[in-house]
Amino acid sequence: MGIKPLIKRGIMAVFLTVITFNHSLWAQDNLIEINRVAAKVNNEIVTWGEIDRAMTSLNFTTMEKKDRASEFVDGKVDRLLSIYAFNDKGMAIPDSYIEQEYNKRLIQEFNGDRRLFRDVLRSKGMSQMEYRDSIREQIIYQHMMATRRRLKEDVSPDRVEEFYKKNEYRFRTDQKIRLKEIVFSPIADEPLSVLMQQARKVRGDLAAGEKFEDVARKQGQSPYREDGGDWGVMTSSREIRSQEIREQAFELKEGDVSQPFKVELLERKPDGSVGKSGKLAVYILKADKVENSGIRPLEEVRDEIENLIAEEIEANAQRKWLTNVKADAYVRINLPE
Known part of the structure; x- marks a missing residue:
């Protein structure tokens, strides 16, 4: 065997080793990025992978992910805080209720096709157990927010008239x-x-x-x-x-x-x-x-204004409640650069 073939084999071996090494480094870096801690709420960890998957499922671009990452992290933190408050009150959701909601979504969203359902979950990197946990989390969050709901019947006529006078431009017609x-x-x-x-x-x-x-x-x-x-x-x-x-x-x-x-x-x-x-x-x-053109009369927009005010009161109450809950919890947010 000549020297040249040996040299060629040696170069090829080094080349393959470099490729394998670089691929290994890339995979390791990617794993670190996925498991990076985006937020911590008491003992619960929120990884960047969770946030990234949620945005990917909505087909966000790289720029949209960067712009809206904090919004998704804040939403996840709020849901975790709601769960802590829910548990502190000694409340619980029966597993049978979660199972009913699970089966209802399976029928409504996937026409009962379990194979299609599993394929969709797999494409999102989510197990069936994780999907059930997400259902539980969503139900608890909605329940805790609903306790601060305000109905339009709670809005006084004086407040409606005040809102109308201050926001006439919103009811202007072309x-x-x-x-x-x-x-x-x-x-x-x-x-x-x-x-x-x-x-x-x-x-x-x-x-x-x-x-x-x-x-x-x-x-x-x-x-x-x-x-x-x-x-x-x-x-x-x-x-x-x-x-x-x-x-x-x-x-x-x-x-x-x-x-x-x-x-x-x-x-x-x-x-x-x-x-x-x-x-x-x-x-x-x-x-x-x-x-x-003109301004729609008050009586025509009264119901609309009552709903707007009720939504504003509800949103303020929810923010205040979450702020109080957050003050009693350990929350740390660490978004990627």
Whole structure:
């Protein structure tokens, strides 16, 4: 055997050893990262692996994980604190209740397919026992939060009126309009001048007394042609994508009919965005109904305000309770850089 083959074998052996060593180091580093302590609540440890799995299950990007990691850790800490408070009160959830909830989710979310259920858990790195524990944790947290729930019946009329006066902007309504249209768009590459000529003739017929709806059913290429050009809904300015249509429409008073005007048609692009197509059409609009902007009356929004205030009171009570529980517990949070 020559010297060169021996040298080649030696180099290959060293190369494979380096690869194996580097892979071993990577696996070790990855294991350390997964088991890194993200938080400690009394004797309970929350690892970064748990937090990462929760965010991965929601298809978070690396940047989203970095931005929202603290939110998920805080949520986990709150749930653990709730469990400690639950246990301190001597309360317990029967295993039979957990099993009922387990079977209910198996049927509702997986149509009773246990193999599919196990495959999904395996893809999340979760055992069936861990899944049961997560159910127990969720039930306890919801129960402890519910004890601080406030109903809208607890909100006084004075507080509702005060909220309404301070937050009138939240109940402001935009001006809205219900439109009807006649649209002339090219069928065989007609120039804009031809379309405009057709539209002006129709506008003359309308001025002579023909009903807009009847003309709209016979003329043009509007997608609402069979409905007499009626859009069918009240629309605000911000809901109309076309700048030309938006500007013309909100210049009209109720019952007015516009003069013919050109519009550059919009189209959906391959990336899902909406932009100008380069194609032109000629529009005639009628303002069938106009609702002016204003502020919704108190009686119309009273129920909505009562619910908002009740939710705010409930959230404050929950935060205060969790703060008090946290003060009596050992909590340490250590997020990765």
